[in-house]
Amino acid sequence: MDGLTADGMSAAHRWGDPSRAVTLPDGVRTLLASALGVREPHPPASVAALPPPGLSDRALRALEAACSQVRTDDQARLAHAAGMSTVDLLRLRAGDAADAPDAVIAPADHDEVTDVLAACAAHRIAVVTFGGGTSVVGGLRASRDGYAGVVAVDLARLGRLRHLDPVSRTATFEAGVRAPRAEELLAEQGFTLGHFPQSFERATIGGFAATRSSGQASSGYGRFDQMVVGLRVATPSGTLHLGRAPHTAAGPDLRQLFLGSEGALGVITEVTVQIRPTPPARRYLGWRLADFAAATEAARALAQDGPLPAVLRCSDELETTVNAVSEGASADGCLMITGIEGTEDEVAGVASALTERLAGLGGQPLGEEPGQAWLRGRFAAPYLRDALLDAGALVETVETAAFWSALPATYAAVRDALATSLAGQGTPPLVLCHISHVYSSGASLYFTVVAAQADDPVAQWQAAKAAAGDAIAASGATITHHHGVGRDHIPWYRDEIGHEGVAVLRAVKRALDPEGVLNPGVLLP
Numbered sequence: 034m035d036g037l038t039a040d041g042m043s044a045a046h047r048w049g050d051p052s053r054a055v056t057l058p059d060g061v062r063t064l065l066a067s068a069l070g071v072r073e074p075h076p077p078a079s080v081a082a083l084p085p086p087g088l089s090d091r092a093l094r095a096l097e098a099a100c101s102q103v104r105t106d107d108q109a110r111l112a113h114a115a116g117m118s119t120v121d122l123l124r125l126r127a128g129d130a131a132d133a134p135d136a137v138i139a140p141a142d143h144d145e146v147t148d149v150l151a152a153c154a155a156h157r158i159a160v161v162t163f164g165g166g167t168s169v170v171g172g173l174r175a176s177r178d179g180y181a182g183v184v185a186v187d188l189a190r191l192g193r194l195r196h197l198d199p200v201s202r203t204a205t206f207e208a209g210v211r212a213p214r215a216e217e218l219l220a221e222q223g224f225t226l227g228h229f230p231q232s233f234e235r236a237t238i239g240g241f242a243a244t245r246s247s248g249q250a251s252s253g254y255g256r257f258d259q260m261v262v263g264l265r266v267a268t269p270s271g272t273l274h275l276g277r278a279p280h281t282a283a284g285p286d287l288r289q290l291f292l293g294s295e296g297a298l299g300v301i302t303e304v305t306v307q308i309r310p311t312p313p314a315r316r317y318l319g320w321r322l323a324d325f326a327a328a329t330e331a332a333r334a335l336a337q338d339g340p341l342p343a344v345l346r347c348s349d350e351l352e353t354t355v356n357a358v359s360e361g362a363s364a365d366g367c368l369m370i371t372g373i374e375g376t377e378d379e380v381a382g383v384a385s386a387l388t389e390r391l392a393g394l395g396g397q398p399l400g401e402e403p404g405q406a407w408l409r410g411r412f413a414a415p416y417l418r419d420a421l422l423d424a425g426a427l428v429e430t431v432e433t434a435a436f437w438s439a440l441p442a443t444y445a446a447v448r449d450a451l452a453t454s455l456a457g458q459g460t461p462p463l464v465l466c467h468i469s470h471v472y473s474s475g476a477s478l479y480f481t482v483v484a485a486q487a488d489d490p491v492a493q494w495q496a497a498k499a500a501a502g503d504a505i506a507a508s509g510a511t512i513t514h515h516h517g518v519g520r521d522h523i524p525w526y527r528d529e530i531g532h533e534g535v536a537v538l539r540a541v542k543r544a545l546d547p548e549g550v551l552n553p554g555v556l557l558p
């Protein structure tokens with residue numbers, strides 16, 4: 034079957050550019066075995082098993098009347114069977130593609146999206162809006178129960194830059210434009226969006242809006258939801274066109290309803306974003322702080338009193354050591370990376386102010402090399418995850434955000450919960466952490482775990498994730514800073530927004546999607 038790798042997975046479920054696939058050196062495999070107890074995994078299933086397509090002929094004809102491209106072949110269904118969480122990838126490797134849609138619909142424009150939604154509502158077909166397919170929270174797995182079938186509505190054909198306003202510095206993209214293409218289109222006219230999540234190579238503009246994504250440079254450029262000035266949204270009840278001025282006092286801001294709505298309230302078909310002139314200069318610098326407590330204090334000082342660089346990250350002791358060892362270096366304390374972007378004068382000014390400020394906070398300058406090394410490897414982790422999964426390791430991430438006063442306790446609680454849960458199932462895991470985004474009032478923490486896969490690695494991770502989620506909730510932090518709710522975070526999200534919050538969302542959903550066909554089981558408790 035076309036589009037499948039040798040192990041039977043859809044090529045879509047290996048990360049990015051195949052020519053950049055990582056092969057682990059023998060020394061690393063030996064280290065994984067001796068330090069973490071990693072064993073070769075069971076061989077992957079030869080071909081993932083797809084459920085038989087479930088749509089009736091009548092429903093299929095209605096979809097074909099609504100949209101110029103409808104596919105029901107195995108390759109298309111398999112490529113849309115899951116997102117990119119480690120659980121998604123482990124299930125596919127085990128030959129489980131039970132969540133594959135019955136058909137993949139690729140509308141050409143907003144009107145076709147509207148027609149598809151009408152057909153789905155009329156035939157009670159569940160709709161999974163599919164952007165880049167990089168969800169890590171189960172956001173692409175719709176419930177089948179009570180529906181006549183499930184379709185993935187892939188927005189890849191909504192791939193145009195509709196309008197660029199250089200005076201207002203805004204750009205309107207169709208939702209299916211992938212991030213690298215968006216940057217390419219903007220660069221042709223001297224602009225950038227400045228949104229660089231680790232999933233940059235695959236994720237889409239619509240997906241960023243639908244999940245309130247944050248990028249690596251969000252401390253300086255802002256999170257994606259802060260960049261959005263306008264949205265066009267198709268719903269089964271009609272179209273909303275929101276955002277006619279940079280700000281309005283005309284009632285609650287309805288754009289906020291759709292930012293983070295994860296395909297459950299409508300299909301975002303166009304996004305208007307703020308853009309900036311491409312920065313002519315940038316300087317990425319490394320700093321050493323004595324320990325994570327000192328690094329956290331330094332990050333807080335910069336976030337609250339400046340200077341605030343575009344990128345500001347600090348690794349804890351273990352993440353600093355693991356990164357240094359993987360580059361053949363040694364390290365003490367904690368590594369902070371600061372990325373400064375702007376004109377030559379601005380960069381020079383911020384770099385000098387940063388040097389003075391960090392010196393007062395115990396920061397030791399390490400020069401440009403650590404910053405350049407981070408820039409070179411900033412999109413490499415997903416390739417490494419594929420290789421580590423191949424080798425039998427369990428690799429996954431957990432993220433949260435908390436106020437500064439609660440951050441140290443949240444850090445300790447989540448790290449301990451992950452370590453305890455995973456240690457109970459074999460050799461103690463590696464639990465690494467960094468501060469990934471900063472605000473005046475707090476920051477986000479991003480944990481990465483590497484452990485040996487147990488006999489049932491899906492159950493192993495689900496137990497660890499539940500322990501981490503409970504620790505996050507108990508420490509008063511949020512269940513997600515930027516990955517979204519999907520299916521995986523619903524229990525904690527329900528507690529975060531409370532009974533009244535759930536009732537508000539349900540009422541909005543009833544108004545926009547009376548048949549409940551939009552991404553059932555995702556976001557809404």
Ligand SMILES: Cc1cc2nc3c(=O)[nH]c(=O)nc-3n(C[C@H](O)[C@H](O)[C@H](O)COP(=O)(O)OP(=O)(O)OC[C@H]3O[C@@H](n4cnc5c(N)ncnc54)[C@H](O)[C@@H]3O)c2cc1C
Pocket residue numbers: 116117118161162163164165166167168169172173188208229230231232235236237238239240241242243244245246247248249294295296297299300301302414415515516517519552555
């Ligand atoms: C390796 C890796 C690294 C990641 N790093 C980051 C990171 O640094 N920062 C970050 O914020 N996230 C990160 N993520 C998570 C993910 O990439 C983001 O959530 C991203 O915003 C999703 O975009 P997408 O286009 O892939 O959306 P998809 O995964 O296709 O969809 C995500 C959710 O939004 C819905 N949706 C998608 N498009 C639309 C639309 N146009 N209208 C309505 N609903 C829609 C889907 O139904 C789904 O529920 C990472 C994921 C991976 C796998």
